[in-house]
Amino acid sequence: MNKNRIYFGCLIAVVFAVIAYASYGMLNRRQPEKLYPVSVIVDNSSSDRWFAFREGLKQAARDHHVQLNIVSTGELPDLEEEKVLIEREKENGAQGIIIQMCESDKDKLLTQMQEAAGIVDILLVETDVEPEGVFPAVIPDNYEMGRMIAVSLKEDEKKLQGKKIGILSGNQERLSQKQRLDGFLKEMEGTGAEIIWEIGEYEVMQTALTEEQLQNVEILIALENDETERAVDYLLEPETPSCPLYGVGCSEKNVYYLDKKLIDVLIVPNEFHMGYQSVAVMAAQLQDHVAARRDSMVNFLVVRPETMYEEDNQKILFPLVQ
Amino acid sequence: MNRARKIFSNKKSKYESRRRSYSIQMTISISFTIISVCSVCFLSIMLYQQFVNKTKDITIERTEQVLNQAAINLEDYLRNMRRISDAMYYSVIKDKDLGYESMGVEMNLLYEANKDNLISIACYTNEGQLVAAAPVANEKENAEAAKREWFQEAMGQMENFHFSAPHVQNLFDDPSYRYYWVISLSRAVELTNNGKSALGVLLVDMNYSSIEQLLSKANKAKTSEYLYLTDSAGEIIYHPKQKLIYADLYQENNLEAVRYDDGSHEEMFDGERRLITVKTISYTGWKIVSVTPMTSFQMGLKDMRFFMIMLIALSLLTLVVINQLVSGQIAKPLQKLNDSVKEWETGNLDSDIYVGGPIEVEHLGRALRATVAQIRQMMQDILVEQEEKRKSELDALQSQINPHFLYNTLDSIVWMIEGERYQDAVFMVTQLASLFRISLSRGKTVIRVEDELKHAENYMNIQMVRYKDIFRVTFEIAPEILSCCTIKLVVQPLLENAIYYGVEHMDGEGEILVKGYQQNDDIYIEVKDNGLGMPEEEVGQLLKDSHRVRKRGSGVGLINVHNRIRLCFGEAYGLEIESAPDEGTTVRIHLPFVPYAEETRDKLEAGKQQI
Numbered sequence: 029m030n031k032n033r034i035y036f037g038c039l040i041a042v043v044f045a046v047i048a049y050a051s052y053g054m055l056n057r058r059q060p061e062k063l064y065p066v067s068v069i070v071d072n073s074s075s076d077r078w079f080a081f082r083e084g085l086k087q088a089a090r091d092h093h094v095q096l097n098i099v100s101t102g103e104l105p106d107l108e109e110e111k112v113l114i115e116r117e118k119e120n121g122a123q124g125i126i127i128q129m130c131e132s133d134k135d136k137l138l139t140q141m142q143e144a145a146g147i148v149d150i151l152l153v154e155t156d157v158e159p160e161g162v163f164p165a166v167i168p169d170n171y172e173m174g175r176m177i178a179v180s181l182k183e184d185e186k187k188l189q190g191k192k193i194g195i196l197s198g199n200q201e202r203l204s205q206k207q208r209l210d211g212f213l214k215e216m217e218g219t220g221a222e223i224i225w226e227i228g229e230y231e232v233m234q235t236a237l238t239e240e241q242l243q244n245v246e247i248l249i250a251l252e253n254d255e256t257e258r259a260v261d262y263l264l265e266p267e268t269p270s271c272p273l274y275g276v277g278c279s280e281k282n283v284y285y286l287d288k289k290l291i292d293v294l295i296v297p298n299e300f301h302m303g304y305q306s307v308a309v310m311a312a313q314l315q316d317h318v319a320a321r322r323d324s325m326v327n328f329l330v331v332r333p334e335t336m337y338e339e340d341n342q343k344i345l346f347p348l349v350q
Numbered sequence: 351m352n353r354a355r356k357i358f359s360n361k362k363s364k365y366e367s368r369r370r371s372y373s374i375q376m377t378i379s380i381s382f383t384i385i386s387v388c389s390v391c392f393l394s395i396m397l398y399q400q401f402v403n404k405t406k407d408i409t410i411e412r413t414e415q416v417l418n419q420a421a422i423n424l425e426d427y428l429r430n431m432r433r434i435s436d437a438m439y440y441s442v443i444k445d446k447d448l449g450y451e452s453m454g455v456e457m458n459l460l461y462e463a464n465k466d467n468l469i470s471i472a473c474y475t476n477e478g479q480l481v482a483a484a485p486v487a488n489e490k491e492n493a494e495a496a497k498r499e500w501f502q503e504a505m506g507q508m509e510n511f512h513f514s515a516p517h518v519q520n521l522f523d524d525p526s527y528r529y530y531w532v533i534s535l536s537r538a539v540e541l542t543n544n545g546k547s548a549l550g551v552l553l554v555d556m557n558y559s560s561i562e563q564l565l566s567k568a569n570k571a572k573t574s575e576y577l578y579l580t581d582s583a584g585e586i587i588y589h590p591k592q593k594l595i596y597a598d599l600y601q602e603n604n605l606e607a608v609r610y611d612d613g614s615h616e617e618m619f620d621g622e623r624r625l626i627t628v629k630t631i632s633y634t635g636w637k638i639v640s641v642t643p644m645t646s647f648q649m650g651l652k653d654m655r656f657f658m659i660m661l662i663a664l665s666l667l668t669l670v671v672i673n674q675l676v677s678g679q680i681a682k683p684l685q686k687l688n689d690s691v692k693e694w695e696t697g698n699l700d701s702d703i704y705v706g707g708p709i710e711v712e713h714l715g716r717a718l719r720a721t722v723a724q725i726r727q728m729m730q731d732i733l734v735e736q737e738e739k740r741k742s743e744l745d746a747l748q749s750q751i752n753p754h755f756l757y758n759t760l761d762s763i764v765w766m767i768e769g770e771r772y773q774d775a776v777f778m779v780t781q782l783a784s785l786f787r788i789s790l791s792r793g794k795t796v797i798r799v800e801d802e803l804k805h806a807e808n809y810m811n812i813q814m815v816r817y818k819d820i821f822r823v824t825f826e827i828a829p830e831i832l833s834c835c836t837i838k839l840v841v842q843p844l845l846e847n848a849i850y851y852g853v854e855h856m857d858g859e860g861e862i863l864v865k866g867y868q869q870n871d872d873i874y875i876e877v878k879d880n881g882l883g884m885p886e887e888e889v890g891q892l893l894k895d896s897h898r899v900r901k902r903g904s905g906v907g908l909i910n911v912h913n914r915i916r917l918c919f920g921e922a923y924g925l926e927i928e929s930a931p932d933e934g935t936t937v938r939i940h941l942p943f944v945p946y947a948e949e950t951r952d953k954l955e956a957g958k959q960q961i
Contacts, residue, residue, distance in 0.1 A: 038669055043666050047660055047664075084593070283527070301599065343596035346529045
C-alpha cells in the first residue's frame with residue numbers, strides 16, 4: 029500500500045511536471061519575438077553614398093530580429109563627438125552600436141570609447157582602428173582597394189614615367205584611408221610617376237585646390253567617395269583641364285559620372301554586403317555573447333564605364349528599388 | 351549448467367516475490383493506467399496526425415490561393431503593358447507616316463497616363479535609330495539599341511511580345527543621377543516612312559518597382575513562406591532576398607524550380623525540406639514559385655503539440671485518479687478481509703472476519719467467518735475436554751489417598767483396642783473424625799492452609815499415640831499464610847514420609863518441624879526431620895520416577911503431591927527436596943500466595959487460576 033502510494037505520487041508528480049512544461053511552452057509561444065536594439069552611427073548618414081549600406085542594414089534587421097536605429101548625423105569631426113553619440117544611444121537602450129570611426133589612432137580616446145560603450149557591443153564598419161582587433165569590424169580590404177587603383181592605372185597608362193599624379197586622400201586620420209593610400213603608393217613604386225600633391229579631406233575643405241595644382245596634375249586619384257565626387261566637380265569646371273580620374277566610391281553621383289566617362293575607374297565596395305554583414309555579426313554577438321568576435325571582409329568591384337552594365341556589376345552598382 | 355539453473359531460479363524467485371508483493375489495488379491501478387496511457391497516446395497521435403495533415407492541406411490551399419492571386423495581379427499588370435504596347439502600335443504607329451508626322455505627342459500622352467508603371471516608351475527603326483521616346487530624354491551616345499537583347503529578340507520573332515529579364519535601363523541620360531531597373535517589353539512594329547513600310551521595334555520599359563511592389567505584397571506576412579518570380583529560363587526576376595542573392599549571401603533553387611510543372615512539389619534544398627508550388631504566368635512563360643519550408647508547418651504546429659501534450663497529461667491525470675478510485679473500490683473489501691484474517695493470524699482469535707463488498711468477496715468473508723467460528727468451537731471443545739481430563743486425573747490422585755488414611759487409622763485403633771487402651775482409642779477415633787471432616791471438606795479440593803495444617807495436626811496426634819512419642823512434632827506457622835489457598839492433603843503425606851523414612855528407626859529422639867512462611871508472592875510449608883536422610887541421587891529420583899517401588903506405606907508418594915500442586919497452580923510450583931545421609935530431610939511445599947475466597951477457590955478448581 030505504501031509502495032503503491034509512492035508510485036502513485038511519483039506518477040502524479042511527473043504528470044504535473046509535463047503539464048507545467050506544456051503550459052510554459054504554450055505561454056512562451058505567445059510572447060512576441062525579442063528584438064535587439066542596434067544603433068548605426070556613420071558619417072553623414074543621410075548621404076546617398078550609404079543607400080546600399082542602409083538597404084543591407086534593413087534586410088539584415090528583418091532577417092535577424094534587430095530593431096535598427098540609423099542615427100541622423102552630419103559630418104563627424106572627431107572621436108569626442110562620436111563618444112557623445114555612443115553614450116546617447118546607450119542611454120536610449122541600444123544593446124549594440126555599429127559605428128564608422130572618424131579617427132583611428134588615438135589610443136586614449138579609444139579607451140574612452142570603450143568606457144562609453146560599457147556593456148554595449150561595438151562593431152566597426154568601413155574602417156578598422158589602430159591597434160586592429162580591439163573591436164570586431166566589417167570592412168572592405170582597403171589596402172587592396174588602393175592597390176587596385178594603381179593596378180588599373182598601370183593597365184591604362186603604359187608609360188607612367190614622369191606622369192604627375194594628384195591624390196585626394198580623404199581623412200588620413202582614418203585607418204581605411206591610410207591603408208588605401210599605402211596600397212596605392214606601394215603599387216606605384218617603381219613606375220616613375222610623380223605624386224605632385226596629396227591632400228587630405230580636412231585641407232581640401234579648408235582651402236580648395238588651387239588652379240595651379242589642378243593645372244599641373246595629369247592623373248587624379250580620389251581615395252574616398254566624397255573625394256571622388258569632389259574631383260568630378262573640379263573636372264567639370266570649365267577652366268580645369270580634363271584628366272583621367274581614378275576613384276573610390278559608390279554614390280549614384282559617382283556611378284553617373286562613371287557612366288559619363290568622367291571617371292575612368294571606380295572602385296566600388298559592396299556596401300550592401302557590408303551593411304548586411306555588420307547587422308548579422310552584431311545580432312550573432314547579441315544573441316550569443318560568448319561567440320568569437322571576428323572581422324569580416326566584404327568584396328569590392330573594379331568598374332569601368334564599359335563594364336558597368338555587365339550583369340554582375342549592375343546588380344551591385346544600382347539599387348533595385350528607387 | 352547447475353549454476354545457470356540456479357541463477358535462473360533465483361531470478362524467477364525474485365520475480366515471483368516481487369509479483370507477490372504487489373497489492374491488488376496496485377496491480378489493477380497499474381494495468382488500468384498502462385491501458386489508459388496507451389489509449390490516450392494512440393488517440394492523441396492519431397488526432398495530431400490528422401491535425402498535421404489538415405494543417406498541411408490548409409497551408410497548401412492558402413499558398414495556392416496567394417500564388418493564384420499574385421499570378422492574377424501579375425498577369426493583369428502584364429496585360430496592361432501589352433495593351434499599352436498594342437495601343438501605341440495600333441492606334442499611333444500604324445496611323446502615322448513618319449515622313450511628315452511625329453508620334454511624340456501620343457506617345458507622351460500614353461506615357462503620362464501610365465507613368466506609375468512605366469519608365470519609358472520608345473520606338474526604334476530596324477537599324478536601332480530612335481524614332482520617338484517618352485518621356486523626352488537625351489539618348490545616350492553609346493545606347494546602341496540594335497545590339498540590345500530585347501531589340502534582337504523582337505526582330506527575331508516579329509509576331510510575339512518579348513519580355514526581358516530585369517536590367518538597368520541604359521538608353522537615356524538622366525541628369526538627376528538616377529538609374530532604373532526595368533523589364534523591357536519589345537515587339538516588332540511596322541513603321542511607315544513616306545509611304546514606305548519598314549520594320550521597327552517598339553519598346554515599353556516597365557518599372558521593375560511596380561512588379562516588385564506587386565509581388566512583395568504577397569510576401570508581407572511575417573512567416574517563413576515566400577514567393578519569387580523567375581523567367582522561363584529560371585533567372586530570378588523578383589525575389590524577396592534578391593540583393594542577398596546578388597551578393598552571394600543567399601541561395602535559391604530557381605534553376606531547379608523552373609523545371610517543375612505547375613502544382614505542388616516537395617524538394618530538399620540547402621539541407622531543408624520545402625514545399626514548392628509553381629504557377630506559370632500566361633504568355634510570358636514566367637513562373638511564380640511559392641516556397642514553404644516544412645519547418646513552418648512545425649512552427650504552426652508547435653502550439654498544437656504543446657496543447658496535445660497538455661491534453662494527454664490532463665487525461666492521464668484524470669484517468670490515474672479514476673483508476674485509483676475504481677481500483678480502491680474493488681480492492682478495499684479484499685483488503686479489509688485480508689486485514690481481518692491477518693489479525694486472526696496474529697493470535698487474536700476473537701477478531702471478527704470482515705463480511706462486505708461485492709458478492710464474491712462477501713461470500714468469501716462469510717465462508718471464512720463460518721470456518722473461523724467452527725475452528726473456535728473446536729478449540730473450545732478441546733479445552734473443555736482437557737480440563738475434564740485434568741480434573742479426573744486430580745480426582746484419581748486424591749482417591750489414592752483416602753484408602754491409605756483409612757487403613758492406617760483403623761489399623762492403629764484396632765491395635766489400641768487390642769491393647770485395651772480405650773482412652774487412646776477414643777482419642778484416635780475423635781482425631782480420625784476430625785481428619786475425615788477436613789478430608790471431605792464438602793467435596794472441595796482447594797482448602798485453607800489453616801485447615802490443611804489442622805488436618806496434619808490430627809494426623810500427627812494419631813501417629814504420636816501410635817509411636818508412643820518416640821519423636822516430637824513442632825508447628826511454626828506464620829499467621830499470614832493461614833488464610834491462603836492450598837490443595838488438600840499435601841502436608842500429611844510428607845509427615846507420613848518423615849515418620850516412616852526419617853525418624854521411626856532413629857536411635858535418638860526424632861524431631862519433625864513443620865514450618866510455614868511467606869516469601870515475596872509465594873508461600874512455603876516445610877516438613878523437616880532429623881532422620882536418616884538419603885543420598886543426593888535418590889533425592890533426584892524422588893520427583894521423577896512415579897513407578898518407584900516403595901519400601902513401606904500406602905504407595906502414595908511425594909510425586910503424587912508434587913503433580914497435584916503443579917496441576918492446580920502451574921509448573922512453577924510443587925515440591926523441593928533437600929536431604930543428606932544422617933542429616934535429615936527437608937521437603938518444601940511451594941505454593942502461590944493466593945488469599946482464600948469462594949470465588950478464587952472455584953476458579954482454581956475449574957483450572958482457570960493457574961498462575
